[in-house]
Amino acid sequence: MKTRIHPVLIVLTVLTFLFLLGPLVVIIGSALSDTTYLTFPPQGLTLHWFTNIFEISAFTRTMGTSFMLAVAGTTLSMLIGIPAAYAMARYRIELPAFLGNVFVLPILIPEIVLGFSLMKSLASGFGLPISLALLVGHALIVLPYTVRVVGASLNSFDFSIEEAAVSLGCPRIKAFFTVVLPNIRAGIIAGFILAFITSLNDVSISIFLTGPGVSTLPIQLLAHMEQFFDPTIASVSVLLMGVTVAVMAVVERTLGLTFLTK
């Protein structure tokens, strides 16, 4: 096939990808530098800054918090989101069309506004523990991902299979778990993992719902950056990039990364 692309466009594409990946290479390089300040290319190589992460209790503590928060928030969102996605795909005519828009509201409403409002109403107004407000906030912002990604799987699911199971004497609930769920597994895994990384990286909600007692890793990073400017931040960033790689591997194995272009 003839695919002629203007050379200027090719050069531009190469530059774009250098622009996209260069800064990440800079982070990796400066995390390895044997200096007490951030520099690139690294001067001398050391893994000291990685071990240093674990000597700063604020980092180890918030890492744990962030991880548990992401797992709990995503799980909560899945438990609530999967039935909704199922209802919308299975009983399309029974539910008003605008319901789909309700579930994307957490994306439409600016996150920082949501964070502020949650802090104001829940933590301050109702005296809800801040950690609980944080959990609810994270479940909310990942809800659109869980509903949409699982919904995409459900939309390509042939519900006559479920009806076949029911006609063969399988109770509806059992049919859902034994016939529907296994067939949308890829969507659930991918939805979970995308929601997880979104929650893990969140700043705009967490910034309002963290305090002296409870904090997340991105918030701790922000705070650390304002006081110190040493390679520890870079090494934490490299760890987070490692999580991204793991997430991408899972998405690639389930739905395929090209799913993200749809």
Add this chain to the structure above:
Amino acid sequence: MTQSLTLENINAHYGTTQVLEDLSLHIAEGELVSLLGSSGCGKTTTLRLVAGFLEPTSGSIKLGDRDLTRLPAHARDIGLVFQTYALFPHLTVRDNVGFGLKQRNISGAERKKRVDTMIERVGLGELADRHPANLSGGQRQRVALARALVIDPPLLMFDEPLSNLDAKLRVDMRVEIRRLQQANGTTALYVTHDQEEAFSISDRVAIMKGGKIMQLDTPEVLYSRPANAFVADFVGFDNMIEMEAIAEAGDAVRAQMAGGVQIDLPKSQFTIPSKKFLFATRPEGLLVEPETSGFGIPAELGMRTYIGRAYQYHCETAAGVVMANGPQATPFESGSAAMLVPQPEQCCLLPTES
């Protein structure tokens, strides 16, 4: 300004796979030739080569005196109707039809006149300002046709244009396509996998297999006188019996088939192509008669089905199972013995493939 199309010794490859092998084809001015075959036979590749979407490895493509082989697609001036119609969704019917004229820098007034005339001719006058999304399948098909015709191309090509329509509409549209093509006298290349469609619409049909043309002839010849076993099988010669000429018997040739059964084929009615040959017929080419008939292939009748104008029987012969028809008036019982009498004008003797 219609022109003839000539393909000479075309070879084409996808990667290392050869998809067309030394293919030559001539379509005379004003003639409609179909390429017929199952998927993967090379018919669509041939069309895409002529359109300029693919380049042949070797060979030449000529439209009239013009060599198209290395010309880019947009400079070829060929009207093409796609299987998916490929209507531009963002343009109205009028702008879709006018698209080709716009590329040819034909001015507003002239363009409008030609577009409107063409839209009327395909019967879409009322719908000129609609978008394709708001048209039925048949209407989209007409727009696609109008869009290809309005540029008054020397050659029209159709890539399975009717396969997305329902059965009734398909028949209407193929009549319509034939009518417009003949009215314009445009040379046309038509690709389809539907035998009835190809036969009904074409002056000549090329039956293709594995990147080669197996036979190129008028529909009548293809239907009654296939040149080889592949074409015979393709046009519905369900019975293929291997035979061998073993002796002369007066004005007949004695042929023997598997199981030692012999039959005398009169020379006046059958031409033996080679010592070993294939005896090919449709079910109606073998008439079921009572066992007492002197001439024919002895058989035991199996299942009987009613097919409207006759009864059809699964017949057990020494040479294998064949299908034969029997008269409507006198049905035979399954299990009875009978003679299958060849009807010369409906039988073909083909050389066995080497």
Add this chain to the structure above:
Amino acid sequence: MSNRLRAWLLATPAILLVFIFLGLPVLATFATTFGDPKGPFSTYAAFFNSRFRMTVLWRTMEVALVTTIISVAIGFCTAWVVARMPGRIKSLLIIAAVFPLLTGVVVRSFAWLVILGKNGILNNFLIKIGAIAEPLSMLYTQGSVIVAMVYLFVPLMILTLVGVLEGIPQDMTDAAASLGATPAATFRQVVLPMAVPGLIVGAVLVFTGSFTSYATPQLLGGERQMMMGTFLYQRAMVTFDWVGASTIAAVMVVVTLTTVLIMSKVARKLNPMAG
């Protein structure tokens, strides 16, 4: 149980989650802005009469708009090439775009802190090649915020547009060519009009995303380049002016929702596939 009842029951938890924890708190925030004793709209009057607040609003609009334009331009050209690449290279490029997209905003903004700082890579490099004698102050400028925002949103734009461009069937471009359209004419008259609705969707994502961002303007803009997000945080958590913060929040919601609504109307109008 009727299907309708079953459907509603299954959807209820999600509806409640959104209603109780998003709908009510956000409405409460809005309500706060109308509760001022000086009259229901006095907070807004104060907002729009304050030179400083309007500067922040316009700056945020400007940054978001410039970011959107640059991201669309870079994203479209890149997506055009990516969509045309053979399978293997295409997958690699998509991976290269997804990786930064899934990496957190703090990490990605931090990278530019390292690059653009006084002792950063860019300054060191420019001094080394003799282009400048003294390090430039590149951080805490509108430029540094825009660069980092473009960096944030280009991957999103590329992925959206690769999907859009791949959604244009090859038959369409083939048909245009068969009707005599040169590649340039095909691009102008067929590809571009068909890509516009997707382009608008992508542009809206970038605009609202940069309009409401917090971490990037916080790190790269600082106090000097206050934007709506950082301004809201400062009012709420530093000066504890919750009415003021609520007003900023309301303005952000109105701008975002108006943009989304108007542009999705425009996109729908330009999208002939929708009928």
